[in-house]
Amino acid sequence: MIEVLTPRPALERWRRRAPLNALILTLIIFVAVVAAFPLAWMVLTSLKTPQETMSVPPVWVPASPSLDAYRKVADVLSLGRSFLNSGIIALVTTTAIDVTSLMAGYAFAKYDFRFRDPLFAILIATMFLPPIVTLIPLYRIVGYLGLNASLAGVVAPNLANAFGIFLMRQFIRGVPNELIEAARLDGASELRLLFQIVAPAVFPALAAHFPTNMQREAMLKFAEALDCVSTALRRDECGDPRLNGRRGHIYASPEGYQIYVVAHPDFNPIERAISKLKSALRRLAERTVAGLFAILQDDHDRDRVQARAARVRARRSSLGADRP
Amino acid sequence: MAHRMNLPAFGMLAPATGLIAVFVFIPMALTIWLSLQAWSTQTGFETARFVGLQNFIDIFGPTTVGRDFKTALINTAVYTALSVAIILPLSIAFGLLVHQKLAPGGVFLRTVLFSTYMVPMIAVALVFSKLYSPTEGPLNQILQWLGLPTSAWLSSPQTALASIVLLNVWQQVGYFTVLAVAGLTQIPAAVLEAATVDGANPVQRFAYITLPLLGNTLLFSAVIAIINAVQVFEPVALITQGGPVDSTNVLTYHIRRVGIERAQGGLGSAMAVTLMLALVVSIAALFAFAQAREAGE
Numbered sequence: 001m002i003e004v005l006t007p008r009p010a011l012e013r014w015r016r017r018a019p020l021n022a023l024i025l026t027l028i029i030f031v032a033v034v035a036a037f038p039l040a041w042m043v044l045t046s047l048k049t050p051q052e053t054m055s056v057p058p059v060w061v062p063a064s065p066s067l068d069a070y071r072k073v074a075d076v077l078s079l080g081r082s083f084l085n086s087g088i089i090a091l092v093t094t095t096a097i098d099v100t101s102l103m104a105g106y107a108f109a110k111y112d113f114r115f116r117d118p119l120f121a122i123l124i125a126t127m128f129l130p131p132i133v134t135l136i137p138l139y140r141i142v143g144y145l146g147l148n149a150s151l152a153g154v155v156a157p158n159l160a161n162a163f164g165i166f167l168m169r170q171f172i173r174g175v176p177n178e179l180i181e182a183a184r185l186d187g188a189s190e191l192r193l194l195f196q197i198v199a200p201a202v203f204p205a206l207a208a209h210f211p212t213n214m215q216r217e218a219m220l221k222f223a224e225a226l227d228c229v230s231t232a233l234r235r236d237e238c239g240d241p242r243l244n245g246r247r248g249h250i251y252a253s254p255e256g257y258q259i260y261v262v263a264h265p266d267f268n269p270i271e272r273a274i275s276k277l278k279s280a281l282r283r284l285a286e287r288t289v290a291g292l293f294a295i296l297q298d299d300h301d302r303d304r305v306q307a308r309a310a311r312v313r314a315r316r317s318s319l320g321a322d323r324p
Numbered sequence: 325m326a327h328r329m330n331l332p333a334f335g336m337l338a339p340a341t342g343l344i345a346v347f348v349f350i351p352m353a354l355t356i357w358l359s360l361q362a363w364s365t366q367t368g369f370e371t372a373r374f375v376g377l378q379n380f381i382d383i384f385g386p387t388t389v390g391r392d393f394k395t396a397l398i399n400t401a402v403y404t405a406l407s408v409a410i411i412l413p414l415s416i417a418f419g420l421l422v423h424q425k426l427a428p429g430g431v432f433l434r435t436v437l438f439s440t441y442m443v444p445m446i447a448v449a450l451v452f453s454k455l456y457s458p459t460e461g462p463l464n465q466i467l468q469w470l471g472l473p474t475s476a477w478l479s480s481p482q483t484a485l486a487s488i489v490l491l492n493v494w495q496q497v498g499y500f501t502v503l504a505v506a507g508l509t510q511i512p513a514a515v516l517e518a519a520t521v522d523g524a525n526p527v528q529r530f531a532y533i534t535l536p537l538l539g540n541t542l543l544f545s546a547v548i549a550i551i552n553a554v555q556v557f558e559p560v561a562l563i564t565q566g567g568p569v570d571s572t573n574v575l576t577y578h579i580r581r582v583g584i585e586r587a588q589g590g591l592g593s594a595m596a597v598t599l600m601l602a603l604v605v606s607i608a609a610l611f612a613f614a615q616a617r618e619a620g621e
Contacts, residue, residue, distance in 0.1 A: 020426060021426050022427075024421065024424060024426055024427040025428070025429060027421055028421050028427065028429040028430070028432070029429070031421065031433060032429075032433050032437075035436050035437050035440055035494070035497075035498070036436050036439075038448070038451050038452065039439065039440065039451075041451060041455060041462060042451045045451075045454065053454075054460060055460060056459045056460045058460050058462050099339070100339045101340060103340065104336060104339070104340035104341065107333045107336035111332065111336070113330045113333040113334075116333075123340075123341070123344060126348050128547075128551055129348065129352065129600070130551070130554060130600070130603065131555070132555070132557070132576040132579050132580065133351075133596040133599065133600050134347070134348055134351035134352050135580065135583070135584070136351075136355060136365060136579075136584065136589050136592050136593055137355055137358065137593075138351045139365065140365070140368070141346070157347040159339075160340040160341075162344065164340075190332045194336070
């Protein structure tokens, strides 16, 4: 009996499982190497000379790595303007999607109104609509709105989207009703309630989910899909005249292969703007994370919720008393 | 919140709904309307002329228009089927590798896989066009080292579409792996332990416990994968422009070419409507299949 109960020494357990562990580890390394290979090739090639990029058989590691290609990028593209354009598009669309989705998500999560569920279903259905389906009329609608050949024409169709509404609704449903009711009893207007009570409560969750999901799904993808429209819309807005204003021409230019480093994540203005935004969101999250935990833990504890509502009320009235 | 709040709800919904109405619903309705018209994209909507179902008859007819469209439709269908059939099993396999606790490196693998998903498509397209290069590309060189036959990749009509599928798999599998891991973590450990106690081996545990419990995750993954695959546009536009010999001419690219470049707005809209219907039918079929499976259990 005693022998059976004695825990098996860790070493022996390890030895028994070693072949399986080694197999799993080998698989992990193999998959990781295959997945990382194109990325590594991209970085290596950006350091090669033009001759090396064209040689047969291919050169794997450049003989004398140089940053010439990165310097040439500045000659071929007017980087300042392109970065500015991408930054404007990224910031304006992301901010607008944030605000419009927050408002609509709040209405769907916490209001009861006629046709709520059918309306939500119809909006969500647009998530599954390929952008190409709306492209041809969109091309003319943007023209009717007088937004041709301007950044506004790229930004305007991207100020709201169904995915953002869906995401916000899911998060806002987790905010306790008591918190909202308490603020409402204090006479907070609906907009103030949304931005001062609900938004801070969902921001930590958003900081974690929003950038990765939204940035990929909503912004980059749609901005890229809009490239079709953009041949007409952005002629004067994007980059160097030698590229005819079309981002698409970057890859087709004679020095094409050298230029692709522009699109490396570190060089992509959209990604950079997003990472700025991410860190800003994270800072916000840090400030309110304790608050969020309190909310989550107190969810079912009405006494403490009401105590907090009373505290909020007290703080509100003291703030109000401070005002002249 | 029992009381009805029509007015504030209207205010809260107005910005998002208004924008989506102007830039999604109205264009969608116009697309459906335009699919029944003869209309040049370069002119105003008032020049559209009603032609009934003629556009649909044309795109499914025996003329060049019809042949090109049917090629694009088949290419998109093949591309979608291949992508989903490769991505879903791979995502589960990689998900198991990330999720397992025996060997180290799971989180590292997830990071590497997901990083490919974060690379912008323009960079992916350029790198892969170089990787695939038959003479100066490293892929053929590796195949030679391994003693395998080399491939023409993007330059042959037989292999071009499959090469684009491979590119797509490489870029997207990380995202679906993360979804699979999320599904795997939701499977209660107690169920798997119970199966182990009952003497189930790892293969049986996977086939009879893990896989069925991943059903909802797989359904979601399949829907997203189908939608992504049907929308493929960038790699085709950036690398192959539909060639060689239309072998990679997918629907999205073809619709843009007909509807915008050739300004045949009516024909392009009819193709877009067909694409939309095909998507609705396939996703509805997928959900029906999932429901039938659930009901059968």
